[in-house]
Amino acid sequence: MKIDIKKLLSNQLLIPITALVILCLVNLVNDASFFTIKLAPNNEGYNVFSGPLITILDYGSELAILAIGMTLVTAASGGQDISVGATIAIAGSAMLRVLCGGVSKPEALAAPIIVGFLVACIVGMLCGVFNGLLVSIFRIQPMIATLILFTAGRSIAAWINNNELPIVPDPKFKYFGGFIPGIPIPTTTFIAIACIVVAALLLKFTNLGLYTQAVGINESSSRLNGINPTFIKFLSFVILGLCVAVAALIKVSRLATINYSVIAKDIEMDAILAVALGGNALSGGKFNMWGSILGAYIIQFLTTTLYKFQVDAAALPAYKAVVVIILVVFSSPVVREKLSALSSKKKAAAKGVA
Amino acid sequence: MKKRVVAVLTAAVMAFSMAACNSGSAGSTTGGSTGGSTGGSTGGSESAAPAASSGELIKVGIINNDPNESGYRTANDKDLQNMFTTANGYDAKFAYSLKNDEQIQAAQGFITDEVDYLLLSAADTAGWDGVLKDAQAAGVKVTLFDRTIDADPSLYEASIVSDMAKEGQTAVDWLAGQGLSEYNVIHIQGVMGSAAQQGRSGALDAKVAAESNWTIVQQQTAEWNAEKAQQIVQSVIDSNTPFNVIYAENDDMAKGAVAALDSAGISHGVGKDVIVMGFDCNKWALEELLNQNWNYDGQCNPFQASYIDNIIKTLESGGTLDKKTIIMDEKGFDAATITQEDVDNYGI
Numbered sequence: 001m002k003i004d005i006k007k008l009l010s011n012q013l014l015i016p017i018t019a020l021v022i023l024c025l026v027n028l029v030n031d032a033s034f035f036t037i038k039l040a041p042n043n044e045g046y047n048v049f050s051g052p053l054i055t056i057l058d059y060g061s062e063l064a065i066l067a068i069g070m071t072l073v074t075a076a077s078g079g080q081d082i083s084v085g086a087t088i089a090i091a092g093s094a095m096l097r098v099l100c101g102g103v104s105k106p107e108a109l110a111a112p113i114i115v116g117f118l119v120a121c122i123v124g125m126l127c128g129v130f131n132g133l134l135v136s137i138f139r140i141q142p143m144i145a146t147l148i149l150f151t152a153g154r155s156i157a158a159w160i161n162n163n164e165l166p167i168v169p170d171p172k173f174k175y176f177g178g179f180i181p182g183i184p185i186p187t188t189t190f191i192a193i194a195c196i197v198v199a200a201l202l203l204k205f206t207n208l209g210l211y212t213q214a215v216g217i218n219e220s221s222s223r224l225n226g227i228n229p230t231f232i233k234f235l236s237f238v239i240l241g242l243c244v245a246v247a248a249l250i251k252v253s254r255l256a257t258i259n260y261s262v263i264a265k266d267i268e269m270d271a272i273l274a275v276a277l278g279g280n281a282l283s284g285g286k287f288n289m290w291g292s293i294l295g296a297y298i299i300q301f302l303t304t305t306l307y308k309f310q311v312d313a314a315a316l317p318a319y320k321a322v323v324v325i326i327l328v329v330f331s332s333p334v335v336r337e338k339l340s341a342l343s344s345k346k347k348a349a350a351k352g353v354a
Numbered sequence: 355m356k357k358r359v360v361a362v363l364t365a366a367v368m369a370f371s372m373a374a375c376n377s378g379s380a381g382s383t384t385g386g387s388t389g390g391s392t393g394g395s396t397g398g399s400e401s402a403a404p405a406a407s408s409g410e411l412i413k414v415g416i417i418n419n420d421p422n423e424s425g426y427r428t429a430n431d432k433d434l435q436n437m438f439t440t441a442n443g444y445d446a447k448f449a450y451s452l453k454n455d456e457q458i459q460a461a462q463g464f465i466t467d468e469v470d471y472l473l474l475s476a477a478d479t480a481g482w483d484g485v486l487k488d489a490q491a492a493g494v495k496v497t498l499f500d501r502t503i504d505a506d507p508s509l510y511e512a513s514i515v516s517d518m519a520k521e522g523q524t525a526v527d528w529l530a531g532q533g534l535s536e537y538n539v540i541h542i543q544g545v546m547g548s549a550a551q552q553g554r555s556g557a558l559d560a561k562v563a564a565e566s567n568w569t570i571v572q573q574q575t576a577e578w579n580a581e582k583a584q585q586i587v588q589s590v591i592d593s594n595t596p597f598n599v600i601y602a603e604n605d606d607m608a609k610g611a612v613a614a615l616d617s618a619g620i621s622h623g624v625g626k627d628v629i630v631m632g633f634d635c636n637k638w639a640l641e642e643l644l645n646q647n648w649n650y651d652g653q654c655n656p657f658q659a660s661y662i663d664n665i666i667k668t669l670e671s672g673g674t675l676d677k678k679t680i681i682m683d684e685k686g687f688d689a690a691t692i693t694q695e696d697v698d699n700y701g702i
Contacts, residue, residue, distance in 0.1 A: 033594070043616040050618055052592045059585055105638075158422040165425065167638060178617060255580050255613055257638075259606055261423050262579040307589035313575040314546050 012279035015331035016294045019277070023301050027052075027308070034308065039184060049184045052304055060300030061192035062247040066267065067274040067292040068199045069240030072208075074275050075216045076236040077135050078284030079142025084244055084268035086153020087127040091248035092258050093157035095120040099173070100166035109170050121245040127153075128241025132234035150268075158260040168256040177253030188250050195246060196293060203289060212236060216284035270299050273324060279331040298327075411445035412666065414438055415464030415494075416473045420452050424578075425605075425636050429702035430500065430656035434473075437659030454478035461485045465492050471666055474510075475500040486510065497665055499658040501549070507678055511669065514661045514680045516654050518553020524686045525631060525652045526557040529599065530565075532629065537565075538597040540590055541573040542583045542607045550654065551575075554603045554633060571597045578603075580610030587614035599629045605639035608632030608648065623647040624689045635687065637701030643689040644697055650689065655682040656702055 027034040037051040066084055073081050098119045101110030127149060134145035149156075168174075176187055203209040214222040215229040223229055247267075252258055276282055277298055278291025302323055311319050329335060416438065421431035431450075438446035447469070449460035454477045464472055465488055472494050476482060479502065486509040489496050498513035529537070541558060544551035562568045572590045576582035583602060590597060591614060600615075600622075602608035608630055615622050615630075622628040623646045630648040632639050642648040661680055668675060687696060 031593070040619055042619045043621070048617060050588075050592065052589070055585065055588050055592060059581075155420070155422055163422060163428055165638075178613075251581070254584065255609060257609075259424075259580065262577070262606070263581075265577070265579060303585070304589060307572075307574065307586055308593060310572060310574070313543055313573060316575065 012288045012291050012331075012336075013294065015279055015327065015336070016277055016291055016298055019298050019327050020294070020301065023298070023305060027305060030309070042179065044181065046179065046181050047184050048179050048186075052308065054186065056297060056300045056304050057189050057192075058186040059188075059304075060297040061186075061188035062250050062264075063267065063270055063274060063296035063299060064192045064293050065195045065243050065247050065250075066240075066271040067278075067296040068195060068289060069236075069243035070271040070275050071278070071280060071287050071289055071292040072212055072236040073142065073240050074272075074280060074282055075284050075287040076212045076233045077142045078216060078282075079135070080268075080272045080275075080282065081131060081146045081237065081240055082143055082268045082272075083127070083131060083146040083149035083153055084240070084247075084271055085264040085266060086149050086151075086157070087124060087241065087244045088248045088251055088264040088267065089154050089157035089258070089260050090127060090149075090160065091120040091124040091245045092252040092263060093160040093260065094123040095248065095252060096166045096168065096258055097160050099168055099170075102162065102164075102166075104164040104166050106166070106169055109168070109173075113170070113173055117245070117249055120248055121242060124243075124245030124248065125238050125241040127244070128238040129234075131241075132237030135237065136230045136233040154260050157258075161258075165257055165259065168252075173253055174256050175253070177250050177255075191246065191250060195243070199289060208235075209287075209289075213286050217286065271296070273328075274299055276328050277331055279333070279336070281333050410443070411440060412443060412471065412670065413467075413469040414444050414446045414471045414473060414666075415461070415467065415469040416446055416448045417457050417460050417464070418448065418450055418475045419477060420450050423452065424634075425702055426634055426654060426656050430475075430658065433657045433659045434662075437663055442663070452477050454481055458482070458485050462488065465489050465494055468492070469494055472496045473662060474498050474503075476503045479504045483509070495669060497662055499662060500656075502679075510678075512665050512675055512678055512680060514658045514665075514682065516684060517681045518550050518654075519556055520553075520681070521550075521633065521652050521654060521684055521686075522554040522557030524684070525554070525601070525633070525650060526561045528650055528686055528688065529601070529629070529631065530561065534598065534629075535567065537568040537599055538571045538595075539568065539599040539601050540571050540587060540597050540611070542586060542600070542602040542611060543573065543575040544603040544607075545577045546575050550633075551603060554652075558601055571595050576602075576607045576610065578606060580606040580613075583607035583610030584614045585610075587611040588618075591615075591618045591620070598627065599631070601631050603633055605632040605634045605636045605651065608639070609642075612642075612647070624649060635700050635702055637697060640687060640692065640697040640701045643687055643692045644694065646689050648689060650686060652686045653684045653700060655684050658682065 034052050037049050037054060039047050039049055042048050070081065070084070095116040098111050099109055099113065099116040100106045131146050131149065134140045135142050176191065178187065180187055211222070211227050211232050214225070214227055215232045219229045247264070251264055272282070274295035275292045277295030278288055280287045280291060302320065306316060306319055416434055418431060418434065419427055421428050438444040447464065447467070449457070449464070451457050451460065457477055458481065461472060461474065462485055472489055474496060476498070482503045482505045486496055486505055490509060496510040498510055500515065502513050502515055539558070539562070541555070543555055562570050572586060574586045576586055587600065600608065600611045602611055612622060612630055615628060620627055622630050631650040632648060633652040633654055635651050635653045639648065639651050643651055661682065665675060685700065687700070
C-alpha cells in the first residue's frame with residue numbers, strides 16, 4: 001500500500017482533521033467517559049441524548065452555519081464580515097418583535113413562528129444587502145464596511161423592540177434550540193445538517209463556487225470571462241445574511257428570549273477562525289467549505305474540552321489563544337507549502353541514497 | 355447600471371423607513387414607558403428635557419453608560435429620566451457612552467454649558483482628574499453614581515454606589531442558612547475583573563476556603579452570557595460530577611444554567627435537588643422565584659435618582675452632606691418568602 005505523502009500533506013483538510021484527532025486523544029487519555037452518550041429523560045419527561053459529544057454537535061451548529069456564509073464572503077471579497085454577532089442580534093430582535101407584537105410578556109404569539117422566522121430572514125438579508133452594497137459597489141474594505149453594523153447593530157436591535165426584552169410564551173418556539181418532544185437528538189443538529197446539505201447542493205449544481213473562487217483569485221480576469229464580480233460579492237454577503245438569520249433563530253430559541261448586549265457576542269471572530277482553521281486563505285480565492293465547517297466544530301470541541309478540564313476562568317482565553325495560534329499557523333497555506341516541499345525533498349534524498 | 359443602483363438604494367431607504375414606522379408604533383403599544391427618546395441612542399449626547407432653560411430650573415448634566423448595556427442600565431436610565439424632569443425643577447441633559455474618552459468629552463461639554471451639577475457613572479475608573487478639576491474651577495458640583503473613580507475625593511461631592519461585596523456576602527449568608535450537609539457549588543462568574551464579579555465572587559471564595567463541607571465543583575466565567583452559562587453547567591452534568599447549588603452572578607446566567615438542568619432532567623427550586631441563585635432582580639427572575647423554580651435573587655439597586663435628588667436639595671438649601679460615600683440598601687429575595695408585591699416593587 002502506497003500513500004502519496006506529498007498529496008496528503010498538501011491536503012487542506014489535513015490540519016483540521018489532525019487537530020480533531022489530537023483533541024479526541026487528549027480527552028481519551030484524560031477521561032474516556034468523554035465519549036459516552038447517555039439517554040435520559042429531561043424535565044419535560046422525554047428521553048434525550050446527552051454527553052459531551054452531543055454538546056459539541058448542539059452548540060457547534062450556529063458556528064457551522066455561519067462558517068458557510070463566512071467562507072463565501074471571504075473567498076469572494078478577500079475580507080471578512082465582522083458584523084455577524086450584531087446582525088444576529090438585529091435578526092433575532094426582529095423575530096421577537098413579530099412573535100411578541102412588541103409586548104415584553106405576551107399571553108400568546110402575535111404571529112406564527114414561521115412568519116417570525118421569515119421576517120428574520122428578510123432582515124438578515126437586508127443587513128447583508130447593506131454590507132454587500134458597501135463592499136461591492138462602493139468598494140469599501142469589507143472589515144470597514146461591516147464595522148458600521150458591528151458598532152451600531154446591537155443598539156438597532158434594542159431599538160427594534162423598544163429596549164424591552166420580550167419572552168416568547170409558546171413552548172414550541174424552544175424546539176429549534178432544544179429538543180422536539182420524542183426526538184432525542186438536538187434540533188440544532190438537524191438545522192445545521194439541512195444548511196450544510198443546501199450549501200453542498202448549491203456548490204455542486206450551480207456555478208456559485210466556481211464564480212466565487214474566480215472573483216476571489218482575480219477580479220478583472222473573471223470580469224473578462226463574463227462573470228460579474230460586483231454581483232458575486234454582493235450575493236455572498238446576502239447568503240451570509242441568510243445564514244445569520246438561521247443562527248439567530250437557534251440563538252434566540254435556546255432561551256426563548258434575547259439579551260441585546262451579549263447575544264452571539266464575539267461569534268464573528270469564531271466564524272472567521274473557523275474559516276482559517278479550515279485552511280482557507282483569508283485573502284480570498286480558493287476555498288474548501290468542508291474545512292470551514294470542520295473548523296467550526298473544532299472550535300466548539302476545544303471550548304467543551306477546556307470546560308471539561310476546568311481551566312481557570314481568568315486564564316481561559318489564554319489557553320484558547322495558544323491552541324488557536326498553533327492551529328492557524330499550521331493550517332496557513334505558507335506552512336503547508338513548506339511542509340509538502342520538505343517531504344518531497346526528503347523523498348528525493350531517500351531516492352538519491354538508494 | 356446606474357438606474358439599478360438608484361433603485362436598490364431607494365428600496366433600502368424605503369425598507370429602513372418602514373422599519374422606523376414599525377418601531378414608532380411599538381412605542382405607543384407598550385405605553386412608551388421609557389420616559390424619553392433614549393431607546394435607540396448609540397452614544398453621543400442628546401437632550402431629554404426641553405432646551406429652554408428658565409432661571410428657576412437646576413441645570414444638570416448626566417453622563418451615563420449606554421442604556422442598552424443591560425436591564426440594570428435600562429432601569430437606571432429610566433429612573434434618572436423620571437426624576438430629572440422640568441416638573442421636578444430640573445433642566446437635565448443626558449449623554450451616553452460606554453467609552454471613557456467620549457464620556458470625558460461630554461463632561462467637558464456640560465462644563466462649557468455651565469451646568470450646576472454633573473452626575474457621572476464613569477465607564478472607566480481612570481482619567482477623570484483633569485476634567486473634574488475643570489469642573490471644580492467652573493463651580494460645577496460633581497456627584498458620582500453607580501460607579502466610583504480613581505480620583506481625589508475632594509473633586510466630587512458624593513458618590514452613591516452599590517456594595518458588591520456586601521451583595522455577595524448577603525447571598526452567601528443566605529446559602530449558609532439553608533443548612534445543607536454539603537455544598538457542591540457550580541460558580542458561574544461575570545466578566546472577570548468587573549466590580550460585580552469581584553464582589554460577588556469574593557464572598558463565595560472566602561466561604562469555600564473557610565468551610566470544609568463547601569466545595570466548588572466548577573468555577574468559570576460565562577461573561578454575563580446565558581448561553582455560555584448553559585454550556586458550562588452542561589459540561590458539569592456531562593462529567594457526572596454531583597452538585598446541589600448554582601451560584602450565578604447575574605440573572606441571565608442563572609437562566610442559562612436552569613435551561614441546562616431542564617434538558618438533563620434535574621429538578622431545581624424550592625425543596626428540589628438543586629438550589630438556583632441569581633443577582634440583579636430582573637422582573638422575570640423574581641417571577642421565577644415566585645413560581646419556586648429558583649431559590650434566591652440578590653438585588654443590585656439601580657434606583658439612585660432619589661438619593662441624588664436628596665443630595666442636590668441639601669446642597670441647594672446650603673446644607674452639607676454628612677458622608678461622602680453613600681451605600682444603597684440592597685435586599686436579597688428568598689423564594690420561600692417573596693411576594694407579588696416584591697416582584698412589582700423591586701423587579702427591574
